[in-house]
Amino acid sequence: MSAVRLALSIVVFAVAVPVHAAIHHLRVGAGCTYATIQAALEAERANPGSPADFIWIARNQAYTAQDIQIHDQNVFLYGGVDDCVDSSISGTTILSGSGGSAKSVMTISGHSQVWLGGLTISEGDNTASGVGGGINFVGTGLLKIGSSTITNNRAGYGGGINFNGAGGAGDVAELWINYDTLITHNAATTSGGGIRIEGNASMRVVDPQVWIAYNDAEGGYGGGIEVIGPARANIGSPGYRLIEYIALLYGNTAQYGGGLAVTAGSGDNQDGFALLFTTDATHPLWFDGNVAAHVGGAIYAHPNAGVGGGDASICGGDVRLSGNVAQEGSAVYADEQYDAITGYHGASVSLGPERIHATTPACGGAEPPSSFGAVECTSPYCNLIDGNLAQNPSGQAVPGSTILVQSNASVVVDHTRVLDNHGAHVMRLVANDSASSVNPSNGYLSDSLVAGNVVDGDLVIADSQTRTKITNCTISGNQIGSAVVHSDGILDLFDDIVAQGQTTTLVYTGGNPDNLTIDYLLSMEVASLAQGSHVIHGDPAFVNVATGDYRLMPTSLAIDVAPAVGGDDFDLDGRLHDQDIASVPNLDGVRDLGAYERQLRYCGAADTVFCATFDYD
Known part of the structure; x- marks a missing residue:
């Protein structure tokens, strides 16, 4: 299948080339015109074709101690052919750095457009201060990788791939991770175990059959992927399918951000950004089993404080975060940084389908998600935060949270199910220094179900100088050590259901009663x-x-209680709120409480599950 896809890409490219264009096909291997890849590249540079040349790398010899240099070139490097005349891609060619000096296997520089296919790039061993163990891209242009494996490489930064857009603001480099590509078992001494992207660069990972797994950022950020502003990442692949899909970001480890870390750059206005979505309606983007030794098991965002400092933003919808582990923020950690002049500066994380289904750019993104192939997810695993654990590196439970919001940071969880997570809290909002905080930390839960979680402390806890808003949520079936909500800051509770038996619903310790609604x-x-x-x-x-169905029975006290809210407003099932059930007298309006709106048709208790499952007027 990978060979077919790769061959098809070649055909499509060839069809697009004008008939008068000169395209060269250079052959590398035992008995071929060129014995080394570098020799073929030098020949191509001396006599370039238009718009790009093909370099075919036969697998009839070994390629070790590789230090491949591509500079100001437009080339296809395709392996997987048997010999010097074969153009039928039937496997992969291994390019190894083993036996060479401490360098990247492949370095791409200048303004280059490079397509890689049918290759395995491994055993790159750049130094602890070096970048890009497998591939080091520094410059402008384009790098597309398909039907290839980047594995067992090491560097200080970007163990598998380091991608640095080194052009000006208007000259962006693009990295595409395409169909049938595996980035696995790479390590960074510091940051970016699998992929590290920085500078004026963008990355897209939207094809199926992509796997970023078992990479390690040993001393820093982003086990699977690290994004450093002003770089931007657009991630929507459903992952890799054997019999069933495996998560795109799986089993990666780091100190901060086991799966994904987004950080601001060190200069002014160097905003880091990642857009998360799904391109397969039945299989959401999935982060599973990633581990952070400190914070941010699945995702981590870190800003840059100071005048002109950069933001770090993660915007996602139709995403699943499951089974991730960290001491704090096992699923999500939105960090802060302090500056003596401006105080605390916080990152932002927004999760929920409302963020990415619009046709306009979401959360400050430059392009709408639809331009990357985003679709509305229909799987029961969409918009799910489940089974994440607060543990230390020894596997012992610690008093951490599933979602942690640091000073001046913001986390929005919208139209999401938060289920079966373990720790001290599901959400915690922190204010490290109230005297220097310019804005409060913000934590919002809306149209969401919070159920089956096991917490030793309060389910949701917030310091002073924070704002917590919980609207149209259903909170039920959690094991709670203290109260459902404990706040010392601004707190808004609207249109909610709390079904936790006699567990204390609220402990409010804020000094100003006007801050509680x-x-x-x-x-x-x-x-x-x-x-x-x-x-x-x-x-x-x-x-x-018992089966996890928290929709409302026809006799529920939560039906037709609150005033309607104007505009398109949907419940957790994606159905319209504010449906007036004629058989139920309205209290103050037609809005139901909780995450699910009872729909217009009356079904009766026996048919409720059926009615909740299908559309009807």
């Missing part, structure tokens, strides 16, 4: 909600808690 809330424990308005005491009557 509770309006339209159904809870099984209401003594702690005396300051609230429209608080209802009772059982919400879910369809089937």
Whole structure:
């Protein structure tokens, strides 16, 4: 299948070339015109074709001690052919750095456009201060990698690939990780175990059959991928399918950001950005089993403080974060940095389908997700944060959170299910220095289900100089060591359901009562909600808690309770809110409480699951 796809790409390219263009086909291997890849590249540089030349690398000899240099060239480097005349790609050619000096296997510089296919690049061993163990790209242009494997390489930065867009602001370098590409078992002494992208560069990983796994950033950031501003990453691949899909980012390790780390650059306005989405409606973008020794098991964002400092932003929808591990922020860690003049500067992470289904750029992105092939995910695993663990490197449970929001940082979790995570808290908002904080830390949960989590402390906890907003959420079936919500800052609770038995719903220790707003809330424990308005005491009557169905029975006290909200407004199932059930008297409006809106058609208890599953008017 990979050979077919690679051959097809060659045919498509050839068709696009004008008939008068001169394209050269150079052959490397035992008995071929060129004995070494570098010799073929030098010949191509001396007599370049237009628009690009093909260099075919036969697998009839070994290629060790490789130090391949590509400079100001447009070339296809294709391996996987048997000999000097074969053009049928049936395997891979191994390019190894073994036996050579401490350098990258391949270095691409200047303004180059390079296509790699049918290759395995391995055993690159750049120094602890060097960049790009397997591939080092520094310059402008384009690098596309398909039907290839980057494995067992090492460098100080960018163990597998270091990609540095070294041009001006208007001259961006592009890295494409295409179909049937594996980036595995690479290591960085410091940061960027699998891929490190920096400078004026962008990356896209949107094809199926891509796997970024078992890479390690031993001393720093981004086990799988590190993005350093002003670089931008667009990630939407469903991963790699054997019998079933394996997560795109799987089993990577780092100190910070086991799966993905996005950090601001060191100069002014060097914003780092990653857009997360899915390109397969039935298989969401998936981060699974990634480990951070310190913080940010799945994803980590870190800004740059100071005047003109850069932001670090991660914007995602239709994403699954599962089974990731860290001491703090096992799924998400939004970090801060302090500057004596400007105070704390925080990163931002936004997760939820509303962020990426628009036709306009999302969260500050330059292009709409649809331009990268983003589609609306229909899988039950879309928009899911589940099974993440707060543990130390020894595998012992520690009092960490699934989601951690540092000073002045922001995390939005929208239309997402947060299930079966273990730690001290599901979400924690921190204010390290209230006297120097310019803006509060922000944590928002909306139209989400929080269920089945096991926490030793409060489910959601927030310091002073923070703002927590929980709207149209259902919180039920969690094992909680203390209270459901504990806040010392600004707190808004709107249109929610809390079904946690007699567990204390709220501990509010903020000094200013004006900072607490509770309006339209159904809870099984209401003594702690005396300051609230429209608080209802009772059982919400879910369809089937045992099977995880937290939709509302026709008899639920949460139906037609709150005022309607204008505009297109959808529940966790993607159905319209504010549906007026004629058989239920309205309290103050037609909005249901919690994550799920009861729809117009009455089905009766026996048919509720059926009705919740299918569309109807």
